[in-house]
Amino acid sequence: MSSAPETGNTLSNPVVPGFHPDPSICRVGADYYLACSSFEYYPGVPVFHSRDLVHWTQIGNALDRPGQLRLPPGTSSSGGLYAPTLRHHDDRFWLVVTNVSGDGNILFTATDPAGPWSDPVRLPGVQGIDPDLAWDDEGNCWCTVAGVSQIRIDPQTGETFGEPRRLWSGAPGAKAPEAPHLYHIGAYWYLLIAEGGTERCHGVSIARSRTPDGPFEPCPDNPILTHRGTDHPVQNTGHGDLVQGPDGSWWMVFLGVRPRGGTPGWHVLGRETFLAPVTWVDDWPVVGEVSLALSPPPWPLQRPAAAPVRDDFELSELAPVWISLRSRPVEHYSTKERSGWLSLRARGASLDDPEAIFVGRRQQHLSFRARTSVDPAEGRGGLAVRLDEQHHYEIEATASEVRVIARIGPLRTVVASHPVTGAAPVVLAIEAAVTRQVTDARQGPDTLAFGVQDPEGVFVELAALDGRYLSTEVAGGFTGRVIGMYAAAGTVHFDWFDYVPLED
Structure with missing residues (x-):
């Protein structure tokens, strides 16, 4: 099911409408891939493909076998699978996710993001939700989780090394520092997080360091994305992930909701996946306007056949x-x-x-x-x-x-x-x-x-x-x-x- 039809020279945001929260994105050549949380539903973790960041087609679900996903009958609604991170490294796709109703943090690999994905590698030494994966130039794999803390892992076996280290956790007193993503961009390592809770105070903040394990310096303009305290039609904006386009431009996918009706406003489609442009000023990302009428990216749009209704x-x-x-x-x-x-x-x-x-x-x-x-x-x-x-x-x-x-x-x-x-x-x-x-x-x-x-x-x-x-x-x-x-x-x-x- 696609989003609303195009009008004139604009396109619709959200780019993945409906209950598709906690987006994580990676690019391989000219192709983009995106994964979202699925909670108590089976199969788990929908995976999408796009050539232009705007039109997305679901190509599968990463966890589509009973051996990959155990959601016992006692799994509560809004339990299950939380906040995947999708990455491409060493010619393989890597997906790490938390099953809060059973197996904790689990990691999967695939050569084709449409599947099949591997059986799970369990990460018993990784405590916390919203796991992220990043590799440094020496080949070390760093797993960062909500809180925010970090530990080095062997992604092949799930073994951990040393004790978890506390990292920067956002603004002092801000609740729920979560959804960490770690990137090596230029001279810096950037730690992107969500904070403020996933309700109306949600936001995205960022810090940087010369090394992947810190210490991290917060951006002076944090939060770099939030709609708290505004009448913007898109609210609860947060849980972002960055990606670079083939022309060198930068973009952020993130979740948001579209509340309707009277006070306090009710959203019924769940948290959806939105897209916004990103520019860089003084080596800090600046998130552009979040618009329901989305300007197209500066490359040809690919218009796949509409998903059957x-x-x-x-x-x-x-x-x-x-x-x-x-x-x-x-x-x-x-x-x-x-x-x-x-x-x-x-x-x-x-x-x-x-x-x-x-x-x-x-x-x-x-x-x-x-x-x-x-x-x-x-x-x-x-x-x-x-x-x-x-x-x-x-x-x-x-x-x-x-x-x-x-x-x-x-x-x-x-x-x-x-x-x-x-x-x-x-x-x-x-x-x-x-x-x-x-x-x-x-x-x-x-x-x-x-x-x-x-x-x-x-x-x-x-x-x-x-x-x-x-x-x-x-x-x-x-x-x-x-x-x-x-x-x-x-x-x-x-x-x-x-x-x-x-x-x-």
Whole structure:
């Protein structure tokens, strides 16, 4: 699913919309590669490719085998995989990430970023989250983690050398120094970090040293990126990573959110990946304007074919955009049981259950329409908008009834019901309409309408729900909305799914 269409001579920011936080980037020749956090979803760590920093195509997920990613049933929402770092060194790609729900810091390698990636190398001597990798001229590999501390490692074996050293940790008193990235640029080693927490006070700061292990001198203009205390439409900006273009220009990818509605503003798509230009003044990086209308970079834009918004489930494996909760056991997910259909066999009676069977893709647009054709003759299931186990809306079908269900915190209720007439399948639909004008400070960011499609293709609305209750500001956590299909009883078959962005 691509971002909004181009208009005139500008392009859209965010460059990777929807729940794609904690971006890490590297360039190899003319190709850029980017990886993001995935938290409790499986497969883990989506990997993207671009030739121009603006148009990105998902080429896989780095952790797509059970042996690589262990997310036990007790993994909480917003647990799992945090903040990968993606680098290219010695003709190999290296990816290091924290599994806060199991294996701690783990490292993977690949010759092709599309995969396959190796089995994990565990780093038991590396304590902390948000690990970074950097190599010095002598071949030493330095691993830096949130806090901020650093230790030398053997990336082949996971062995550590010596004790971790405390480094510069940002502004005095600023909370959550995290997301460190270490770079050797010119005469200096630069330590880039996020600080202030990943909410409205988020920011990016930097320090430099003559050696990779410090001491580090902070930039006099820190933070070099933040929107705290402003009315900028992009908020929570932070967790940046630097990359140099083939023409020598510099850029930063970073996360941000687009809050909508009244006070305090609710963001529902999660933390997204944005792009901004970087210049250098007195050997310090200066981050340029963060704009939703992004000026194109000074090289030809590559326009890959748009990612499909419809899936007819004709392939033997699910496409990389599809994610599930914590695992994807083959006995519960199949595109082979009924040719051209996705068959889901229930485990857990509803999406309240952490082990629920669910296949979804990230919401990437403020306004959208999603539909699926479902045959519920052998079970019960449907189409859902999910944030976590306690915050989700769904439209659910059985052989005799369609109903709309809302789960908001401790409350679960059937909002509307509708009899099913005629033979299966039935087409279920969800439409999101963004709030365009705020008339009440408590007005939510969008409205989610749930309904069925009649035989003539007309949408019949059964219920409309306030979108603020499926936002991070209400639910907490680090993720964003995911739209998808689920089974809550028996086996439910889905013929197709489509997702259409509407005008934002």
